Amino acid sequence: MSNTPFSSTHTLFQRRSLMPHSCSDRIRARYDALAPAERRVADFVLRAPDAVLSLTAREMGSQAETSEATVIRFCQSLGYKGLPEFRTDLMRDIFAAKRKDYQGVNPSDNASELIRKVAYRSIEALQQTLTTVDPEELQRAVVAIRQARATYFFGSGGSAHMAQQMVLKFLRMGQRAVTYTDYFSQIIGASMLGPEDVAVGLSYTGATRDTVEVVTAAKEAGATVIAVTNFPRSPLTEVADIALITGAPPGILGGEAGPARIAQLMVLDAIATALAINWPQAPTDGLTDE
DSSP: OOOHHHHHHHHHHHHHTTSOSSHHHHHHHHGGGSOHHHHHHHHHHHHOHHHHTTOOHHHHHHHTTSOHHHHHHHHHHTTOSSHHHHHHHHHHHHHHHTGGGGSOOOTTOOHHHHHHHHHHHHHHHHHHHHHHSOHHHHHHHHHHHHHSSEEEEEEOTHHHHHHHHHHHHHHHTTOOEEEOSSHHHHHHHHHTOOTTEEEEEEOSSSOOHHHHHHHHHHHHTTOEEEEEESOSSSHHHHHOSEEEEOOOOOOTTGGGSHHHHHHHHHHHHHHHHHHHHHOTTSOSTTOSOO
16 A cells, blocks of 8 residues: 555645644735735635635635636645645634634523534534544555455444444445344344454444444454544544544533534545445445435
8 A cells, every 4th residue: 555645744744833833823924925916815815714615726816816826826835735725724723713602502592503503513523523533544444344245333322323324325335234223133243243344333432331342242253343433542442453533522412412423424424435436336326315
């Protein structure tokens, strides 16, 4: 497996370490050194950061009265590879600025405040998961599942529903997948796995006893174990061969809260998408939502 996608990361971090951490701070720190056309891009970003998140480089150039190429050079002048990386950092800035708006819901909130805070918690879960999931671990998970005889999904509570959803998605792609709805079926099924199988354990805390026991049985039977959890140091990750860490923020509903499930789904959907793209035998016409 080539290390090219990852070997350039260290160089990028070295280059970016000399820059201020905040995206907007970088713009201000480098403003005087930018070319006049790049300053127009900087002015537009500082004036309308939210709009930048949904614009292409060409559209940004038009708004700043300059070219698409100038937008790319502007991003690179700030130490980014290009617009996508710049936009990700800008999103973090915007999110941090609005953090006070969704620190927590309370009984005095009106309906608009309540739904906005809930929405921002979900946005935070997605944004943080982008930083907590190790790309190399994700790639290992995709390869392991693609090469497996079958993939078994194990979870309890809300994670059990997620397991059922993923089995349906996999089956529609032509990928063999199995799940069980009760602990006794799970533990028996896990003990019958072999080296050709993959067991995916789903648990927000990584400490759900039933799930940990089931994937431990799968591991002892020789299966490759993939953990999807919010906590990198947990009983589940200790058992796992591959750990995919989500970044859902804590909330009053804990692992049953929407952000926890959204972050979990994001990681699992990334795996399913990778399989659909890289495995030619998998039909894609059955992936449309009903």
